[in-house]
Amino acid sequence: MNSPPLSTIDHPIIRHIANMANQAALRDTASYDTGLRKFRVFCDVFSIPESDRLPASFELLHSFALWAATDPEPSDPLLSAVGSSASFEPVSVGVVRKYLSAVRAWHIAQGWPPSLSSSDYERIKWSLRGLENLQAGRRKPLRPPISxxxxxxxxxxxxxxxxxxxxxxxxxxxxxxxxxxxxxxxxxxxxxxxxxxxxxxxxxxxxxxxxxxxxxxxxxxxxxxxxxxxxxxxxxxxxxxxxxxxxxxxxxxxxxxxxxxxxxxxxxxxxxxxxxxxxxxxxxxxxxxxxxxxxxxxxxxxxxxxxxxxxxxxxxxxxxxxxxxxxxxxxxxxxxxxxxxxxxxxxxxxxx
CATH class of the missing domain: 1.10.443.10 (Intergrase catalytic core)
Incomplete structure (x- = not known):
């Protein structure tokens, strides 16, 4: 795995405090584990080397967001042909944003700078908006309440x-x-x-x-x-x-x-x-x-x-x-x- 740059002075007391702060910051992130698990699945599906996963590039995270939100149309010859190998398990755009936040938190906790700039986020949001428009007519109905x-x-x-x-x-x-x-x-x-x-x-x-x-x-x-x-x-x-x-x-x-x-x-x-x-x-x-x-x-x-x-x-x-x-x-x-x-x-x- 790649080594992150130092974010504190190289002193054991400060490193210990920084580690405690990291753990406490992650304690209340309910979607952290789910988002990272999904990211690892994506990387495994597309054979992304470990060295490219942390830190993750904009191109990789943009691709991850597209994959996570895509609900393949059966009539699309390419997507239907590779559907099983690409392991599509679509989630909503809102959930994809939570996944990206989890990857961002993971980078920070591991000592890396935040993985996406504001302009990177805007580009990804643009793509996700397009997918929402494409898939708007194919949303599954809301589940009824338990009675x-x-x-x-x-x-x-x-x-x-x-x-x-x-x-x-x-x-x-x-x-x-x-x-x-x-x-x-x-x-x-x-x-x-x-x-x-x-x-x-x-x-x-x-x-x-x-x-x-x-x-x-x-x-x-x-x-x-x-x-x-x-x-x-x-x-x-x-x-x-x-x-x-x-x-x-x-x-x-x-x-x-x-x-x-x-x-x-x-x-x-x-x-x-x-x-x-x-x-x-x-x-x-x-x-x-x-x-x-x-x-x-x-x-x-x-x-x-x-x-x-x-x-x-x-x-x-x-x-x-x-x-x-x-x-x-x-x-x-x-x-x-x-x-x-x-x-x-x-x-x-x-x-x-």
Whole structure:
């Protein structure tokens, strides 16, 4: 690997402080690992030598951005011919920008200057705008929110005495009623679990509010919308047969664990505690939704489903905003959620 230029004086104390600062600066970058992983996939696909990956040139990063955002048109003879070898897995332009930010952070953390100038960014943005225009008519429809009916089917199909299924159910119930991102209840890989970033058993609290009503509080040590070092809390209340409090208690009984172990974890055949990997949980959930005729869903559908449910119950949107930890009223979020319950408010108005 190429050696970066010095960015501090060559003294062990200063180097130590700089290293600590680097690690702390990366601590709250949720998309850092994903962006770098995608960049490495791109470099492997196109056989980019290691020496050309760090520092990365404008030409390389421009190419990476184009590849990451391209959704090949089947009628394009060249792209359809090389599609499998080029391993296209298109993401949105907004996500590509996050990937580029991750590569930029990687350069800085490794001691290199930022990888792109402002004029470089403008050129890449121009290309991405063109791809958006080309692919505008081929966008996949937004995934629908998880509904109470879907949540009921998921619970009924799971074996709650099984460690894996008990964990999946706790994740589904808490994500829905707590309006949580699925990435907040899961990890990208077993080795990715970090107690300073992910929920542990010690981050879950049970109590009673001023009305003596039971509730649970999950304290997220790191969140997408939180500042560095800021804890965000999710509040869960009793919800009948689909209750997240009962799901958490069942998980604690079926999968006993230590305080520093992952909150959403299961035990394998050897008795080892394992954090739940996002793709594994969604595979299990999607298999049940497909069997029920709903197709597949993404993790964010639980967060959206919870907002839809509370809107249907006429909960104040401001309460939903606070409970869901949205920074604003999230207009587009509520419009999508309102679609699911519009008839409750608007249907048959003429008859009255």
């Amino acid at each position: 109470i009916a879907m949540l009921t089917v998921i619970k009924a199909a799971l074996i709650l005495s099984d460690p894996f299924d008990a964990c999946v159910w706790a994740m589904a119930s808490c994500s829905f009623f707590g309006m949580m991102r699925f990435s907040e209840v899961s990890v990208t890989s077993r080795s990715a679990f970090n107690p300073s970033k992910h929920l542990t058993r010690a981050h879950a609290f049970f109590g009673h509010d001023l009305r003596n009503t039971p509730y649970a509080r999950l304290d997220l040590p790191s969140a997408k919308t939180a500042r560095a070092g800021e804890t965000q809390s999710i509040f869960l209340t009793e919800q009948g047969d689909l209750c997240p409090l009962a799901a958490l208690r069942n998980l604690a009984m079926v999968v006993p664990a230590l305080a520093d172990d992952p909150l959403f974890s299961w035990r394998d055949s050897r008795g080892e505690i394992r954090p739940m990997v996002k793709v594994r949980a969604l595979e299990r959930i999607n298999s049940m939704l497909v069997a029920g005729g709903w197709g597949t869903s993404f993790g964010h559908s639980f967060r959206m489903g919870g907002a839809s449910f509370y809107l249907a119950q006429k909960v104040d949107p401001e309460i939903i905003r606070i409970a869901g930890r949205w920074k604003s009223l999230a207009y587009e979020t509520y419009i999508r959620a309102f679609e699911q319950i519009s008839s409750q408010h608007l249907a048959n108005a003429i008859s009255s």
